Amino acid sequence: MAAEIIAITQQKGGVGKSTIAMHLGAAFHEKRKRVLVVDADGQNTLIHWASAASDGSGGIPFPVVNLSEAGGQIHREIKKFVNDYDIIVVDCPPSITEKVSGVVLLAATVAVIPTSSSPADYWSSVGLVKLVQQAQVMNEDLRAVFLLNKTEEKRMLTRELKAALEELGFPLLKTQIPTRECYKQAMALGQTVLQMTDRGSRLAAIEIRSCADEILAMLP
Numbered sequence: 001m002a003a004e005i006i007a008i009t010q011q012k013g014g015v016g017k018s019t020i021a022m023h024l025g026a027a028f029h030e031k032r033k034r035v036l037v038v039d040a041d042g043q044n045t046l047i048h049w050a051s052a053a054s055d056g057s058g059g060i061p062f063p064v065v066n067l068s069e070a071g072g073q074i075h076r077e078i079k080k081f082v083n084d085y086d087i088i089v090v091d092c093p094p095s096i097t098e099k100v101s102g103v104v105l106l107a108a109t110v111a112v113i114p115t116s117s118s119p120a121d122y123w124s125s126v127g128l129v130k131l132v133q134q135a136q137v138m139n140e141d142l143r144a145v146f147l148l149n150k151t152e153e154k155r156m157l158t159r160e161l162k163a164a165l166e167e168l169g170f171p172l173l174k175t176q177i178p179t180r181e182c183y184k185q186a187m188a189l190g191q192t193v194l195q196m197t198d199r200g201s202r203l204a205a206i207e208i209r210s211c212a213d214e215i216l217a218m219l220p
């Protein structure tokens with residue numbers, strides 16, 4: 001069976017696309033899925049991340065490939081891998097003016113749209129919703145969800161913002177990802193929180209696994 005493609009996309013920079021892409025990849029890998037993670041962003045965050053592990057320590061236990069040079073042809077490059085994997089997670093660039101996110105969405109089954117509770121993220125989500133809806137004209141299988149990232153403890157998303165996101169037409173994943181220092185450490189160590197044993201990482205791992213379960217439940 002051909003791999004399901006999961007696009008992590010958001011127009012706004014710094015919302016956690018790369019962090020979520022790598023961690024979802026790790027959670028799917030842990031569930032014994034054959035996972036490929038694609039770096040579609042010229043910043044190459046995931047390529048740097050995957051090469052940051054010092055020799056002999058864990059490292060990222062699944063392949064991460066750089067397709068950021070493929071531009072508007074990236075969907076064709078991704079399709080070359082679909083017979084060898086169960087799930088392909090694509091970390092999209094923080095822009096919808098270049099063609100990359102649009103063409104990845106044409107090939108994807110699920111679009112995960114990370115957002116914080118900041119109004120700026122909400123405003124840029126509006127543009128992305130349009131892009132997803134355009135892709136859905138050609139790709140009827142595509143489903144999209146918002147994922148709330150970098151939530152602050154005790155400062156939960158205001159009811160207004162939650163309602164506003166829902167009004168955009170796509171559901172919000174039940175699992176939210178709090179701000180946790182371990183995500184930055186994981187990146188610096190060339191690992192994911194699933195491999196780390198401190199208390200914050202153990203809590204983060206539970207949240208990431210739960211997110212991955214919700215997304216797996218959306219696949220056909």
Ligand SMILES: Nc1ncnc2c1ncn2[C@@H]1O[C@H](COP(=O)(O)OP(=O)(O)OP(=O)(O)O)[C@@H](O)[C@H]1O
Pocket residue numbers: 012013014015016017018019020041043045093094149150151177178179180181183184187
């Ligand atoms: N839940 C979190 N808790 C703490 N730090 C986080 C969390 N999510 C992401 N970060 C940190 O925020 C920064 C931006 O995250 P990341 O690079 O994943 O975002 P991005 O959306 O991919 O950015 P870009 O748009 O530049 O590609 C990184 O330093 C990352 O470690």
Ligand SMILES: [Mg+2]
Pocket residue numbers: 017018019041043045091
């Ligand atoms: Mg990124």
